[in-house]
Amino acid sequence: MLQKAEDVLKRYFGYSSFREGQKKIVGSLLAGKDTIGIMPTGGGKSICYQVPALVLDGVTIVVSPLISLMKDQVDALNGMGIPAAQINSSLDHGEVRTRLAKARQGEYKLLYIAPERLESDSFRALLQELPISLIAVDEAHCVSQWGHDFRPSYLAVADAIRSLPVRPIVAALTATATPEVTEDIRKQLSLVDEEVYITGFGRENLILSVRKGEDKRSFVQEFLDANRQQAGIIYASTRKDVDALHDFLEGRGYSVTKYHAGLSETERARNQEAFLYDDIRTMIATNAFGMGIDKSNVRYVIHYNMPKNLEAYYQEAGRAGRDGEMSECILLFHPQDIQTQSFFIDQNQQSEDRKAYEYKKLYAMIDYCRTPRCLQQSIVHYFGDLSAHVCGRCGNCTDTTEPVDITVEAQKIFSCVKRMGERFGVALIAQVLKASKNKKVSQFGFDKLPTYGLMKNFTEKEIADMIHLLIADGYLGVTESKFPVVTLAQRAIPVLKGEEKVWQKVMLRPVKQQVEDGLFERLRDLRKTISQQAGVPPYVIFHDSTLRELCNVNPQDKRTMLTVKGVGEAKFDKYGQAFLECLQNYAEEKALAPIE
Structure with missing residues (x-):
């Protein structure tokens, strides 16, 4: 059956x-075993159940947490010629029954449903009429109370499986699960003699870095200036921070939009679509944005604020580079x-045990921000993979700058x-040290x-940056108030x-990325045009990595183009001829161009 699966894959x-x-x-799953799969974001989890769905008889039910995630996956599957549909709150009762009837008649191979559906006895009764061969629980960490995205509705999955006349194979897939969460997934889904496959949490194409003591707005501006043609996400902790940063950047001409729970559903949908369709380069959002967003060409994720735990951080950071291309993750x-x-933990209405658990995870997040160790290794160790070596590419591994006294x-x-009475903020302290004439x-x-004037050979910004760095390194404190006060x-x-010295490494500025060559831009423009005509996001047509391989291989016929990763027969039949003509025209122009 594995050979048949590889034929389907191709x-x-x-x-x-x-x-x-x-492969494992x-x-x-094809051997009929319940399976837990833990793979890093961008590792190709969806293929792990989509391919078996096409090999096995009957229909595969996919339990998925978000409407946007379902829509993206169904659009992508239909685009490849795979019959799939979704059932969620956007449909009325009649439409639900129609789609279930079609599934019963074998018209769909995959049916995506929200976990809340499984809480309904009437819906469970309808499911019993379907020939279900496989149930795939996507984002399976949501079933665990110890996970960072616990969804009580996921607890209905096990009861729904037990109510079926014939028990199907069960797949549970996630990107972020500690050993504790993995055990909870097994227990809450009532898996039977399950196999557990952890394929490693490391992402070789992600460049992780933590920046301490930065003027955040200035850093973001410099980074966006250096990466204007790239798509990226900037996460902030609060709606207020999102709105302020969005207005600041938009007012300076940057291609940005925003997403948080305070916006209307229409605004969120419009802004998300603009980002997915490459109409806007940068999304500024709270953690309300991102789960299930399969945009493959996100080249950077910047965390404007530290997240609450490493699970949340790594899942959000992992939205960069889903196509396997090198991407930056900056905190x-x-x-x-x-x-x-x-404050968020203390304000939450939960038990003291739960709060203690949340604080434990917060401390691990803080340790990550302050560690001098390899950042990639620190994360994978947290998730229980102690075999990981240093990555050699993160901000800590590549920092060869000599510390300055x-x-x-x-x-x-x-x-x-001290002399200012520990009653004032960073800006005023910098002004005093600079000998400002400020009133x-x-x-x-x-x-x-x-x-007064002891550091007048520095600019106020340089002094302020140094103060922020000393705060980050724990030499200075800062109060939690509307106007934060610096303390010793x-x-x-x-x-x-005079008993100890203070050392500081010189902060490196963002490096401007090379501009893509002309052929890549042509292919990207063509993809954009086709996506608008087809009404699907550009990455559903082809990923950036496929476009780059097309540039490298430069196929001039169908047979050669089908050797490029990401170009299957179904996609070639839909889009291939237009890309082939673009490549052929480019080759002709290059051949006719005068030699310099």
């Missing part, structure tokens, strides 16, 4: 072989983020904070302090006494 998906993790999971860390996340500057800053400085008599931390005392 015919519909355009890949000649499974990845190692996919597919083989296990802008500030100690204020710790206070924000602590800034003890004298730190002492000047600490002294100034507020003289109003408080700070121009008479011995620390215990760690600063031995520095002031």
Whole structure:
């Protein structure tokens, strides 16, 4: 049956072989075994149940948490010639019955449903009439109370399976699960003699980095300037931060949109579509955005604030580079983020045990932000994979800059904070050290302090950046208030006494990415045109990685084009001729171009 599965993979998906993790999971399901598959985001989880669905008799039910996720997957499957449909709250009762009837008659191979449907006795009764061979539980960590996206409705899955006249094979798939969550998935879904395959949490195409002490807005501006042609996501912790950053960037001409629960459903849908269809380059969002978004060409994910735990962070960061191309994941860390996340935990209506568990995960997130170790290794160790080696590409692994002794500057800053009574913010402290003529400085008599002008050879921004870095490294504290006040931390005392030194590494600025060559841009423009005509996002046509391979292989006929990863027969029949003509025209132009 595995050979048949590989034939399906090539015919519909355009890949000649499974990845190692996919092969094991597919083989296990085709052998009739319940299977848990834990694969990193972008590892190709959906193929693990979509291919078996086409090999097995009957219909596969896919339990999926979001309407947008269902729609994306169904659109992609239909685009490849695979009959699939979805059942969710956007349909009325008549439409639901019609689709179930079609599934009963064998017109669909995959039927996507929301977990809430399984809480209905009447819907379960309708399911009993279907020839179900496989139930795939996508985003399976949602079934666990210890997971970061616990959905109580997922608890109905096990009862629904037990109510079926013939028990189907069950697949549970997720990208982020600690050993504790994996055991909970097994228990809550009542799996039988299941196989568990963990294919590694590492993502070789992601460049992870943590930036401490940055002026966040300035960093984002510089990064977007260097990556104007690339698609990306910027996550912020609160709606207020999302709105403020969006308005700031939009007002300066950047191609941005936003997404959070405070927007109307119409606004969210419109903004999400603009991002998915490449009409807008950058999405600024809270964690309400992203689950199930299969946009393959996201080249960067920036976390404007530290998330609440590593599960949430890695799932959000993992939305970069789903096509396997190198992508950046940058976390802008500030100690204020710790206070924000602590506030969210304290305000949550949950048991003290649950709050203690959330704090434990928050501390692990903080450790990640401060560790000098390999960042990729730190994450995979957290998820229980202790075999991982250093990645050699993250911000910590590639940081070869020599630390600079800034003890004298730190002492000047600490002294100034102390002499100002530990009652003022970063900006005013920087102004005093710079010898600013600001009215507020003289109003408080700070121009008479011995620390006034001690750092006038620096700019105010340079002084402020240094203060932020000292806060991030725990030498200074900052209060949780509308106007945060800088205070001395215990760690600063031995520095002031001359007993310890302070070292700082020079922060590197964003590197401007190379502009794509002319052929890639032509193929991308053609993909955009076809996507608009077909009414589907561009990545449903072909991923960026497929376009790049088309540039490298430069096929001039159908046979050669079918050797390119991501070009299956069904997709060639739909879109291939237009891309082939584009490649042929480009080759003719190059041949006729004068030699310089």
